[in-house]
Amino acid sequence: MSLRSPLRRVTHLGSAKGGSGHWFAQRMSAVALVLLGLWLVIALATMGGAAHANVVAWLSSPVAAAFAVLLVLVAAWHAVLGLQVVIEDYVGAKGQRLALLLVVKFVFAVAAVIGVLAVLRIAFGVAA
Amino acid sequence: MAQRARPLSPFMHYRWQYTNTLSILHRITGVLLSFGFLLLVYWLAAAAAGADRYAVAVATLSSPLAQLVLFGAAFAFCYHLLNGIRHLVWDTARGFELRTARRSGWAVAIGALVLGLIVWSLIRAGMGGGA
Numbered sequence: 490m491s492l493r494s495p496l497r498r499v500t501h502l503g504s505a506k507g508g509s510g511h512w513f514a515q516r517m518s519a520v521a522l523v524l525l526g527l528w529l530v531i532a533l534a535t536m537g538g539a540a541h542a543n544v545v546a547w548l549s550s551p552v553a554a555a556f557a558v559l560l561v562l563v564a565a566w567h568a569v570l571g572l573q574v575v576i577e578d579y580v581g582a583k584g585q586r587l588a589l590l591l592v593v594k595f596v597f598a599v600a601a602v603i604g605v606l607a608v609l610r611i612a613f614g615v616a617a
Numbered sequence: 618m619a620q621r622a623r624p625l626s627p628f629m630h631y632r633w634q635y636t637n638t639l640s641i642l643h644r645i646t647g648v649l650l651s652f653g654f655l656l657l658v659y660w661l662a663a664a665a666a667g668a669d670r671y672a673v674a675v676a677t678l679s680s681p682l683a684q685l686v687l688f689g690a691a692f693a694f695c696y697h698l699l700n701g702i703r704h705l706v707w708d709t710a711r712g713f714e715l716r717t718a719r720r721s722g723w724a725v726a727i728g729a730l731v732l733g734l735i736v737w738s739l740i741r742a743g744m745g746g747g748a
Contacts, residue, residue, distance in 0.1 A: 516708060519701050526698060530736055534743035539675055541668040548664075561658065568651040575644055596655075604658040607665035616665045 511570060518567040525560040545611055554612035561604035565597045572597075639722045643700045646693035653690040691740065692733035699725045699732065 532553065536543050548554050572593045580586040610616050631637075656678070663674030677683060703721050706712050712721055 516705065519705060523698060523702065526694065530694075530740065534739035536743045539744040541664060541671045544664045544671070557661075561661075564654050564657075568647075568654055571644075571647045572651055575648060597651075600655055600658045603662050607658070607661040610665040611661075616667055 511573075515567065515570045515574075518563050518570065521559070521563045522567055525556060525563060528556055529560060545616060548608055548611040549614065551612070554608055557608045558605050561601055561608065565601035565604070569594055569597045636719060636722050639700065639726065642696060643704070646697040646700075649690065649693045650697055653693065656687075656690070688737060691737040692729060695732040695736055696725070696729035699728050 532547060536547060548557060573590060576586060576589050576593065580589055660674055660678065663671045678687065703712070703725055706721075712718060
């Protein structure tokens with residue numbers, strides 16, 4: 490049974506039935522980011538200098554590379570979910586809202602793929 | 618049909634309280650950290666591109682303006698982290714009593730300043746070797 494009025498249905502407004510999924514994903518990624526974020530801070534703090542060799546040595550450990558890949562993916566996901574809520578709340582015009590949502594999703598999808606490929610490239614020893 | 622004034626969103630007519638500012642700061646720091654994430658990816662991509670490209674990226678990120686941005690990002694990270702935990706506790710339907718909510722708000726604000734300074738100095742110490 491749908492609780493949406495006939496008018497809501499023809500104008501495609503009302504619940505899209507994805508709200509609780511978005512809500513839960515935001516929280517789940519938040520919990521993961523508490524751990525991954527603290528891990529990144531500790532990793533940077535114990536890097537022993539910003540030299541290229543140190544970064545390569547850090548990510549050549551499979552465990553560090555795995556956490557770095559997870560950090561990139563989960564952070565991008567969490568950012569998209571959060572920016573979506575902000576855009577939906579403050580951008581009133583439908584066309585602008587849709588355009589901005591698409592731009593944010595595309596930018597973060599591209600950034601996430603670049604981040605993952607960068608970590609893997611270092612992890613597999615390709616980055617000299 | 619007579620024109621009637623549209624109802625206003627609650628934030629348009631509620632009296633300001635400092636917890637309002639804490640709430641909007643969570644969104645502001647979240648947006649800032651989204652840009653910070655793009656900087657992190659830039660740094661990783663530069664490291665993957667090799668030592669020469671990495672040296673350029675580190676020089677860029679070492680400029681006074683970039684350092685100011687990263688300094689701000691450290692505080693944004695700590696605020697969003699602590700206030701995010703506050704939100705997760707709220708999601709379990711705890712901590713909503715006025716006194717508790719105000720106290721946890723103060724704890725987050727002061728905690729973010731202290732933790733931000735600690736995180737910034739730790740990362741400065743760990744990344745202080747140059748490229």
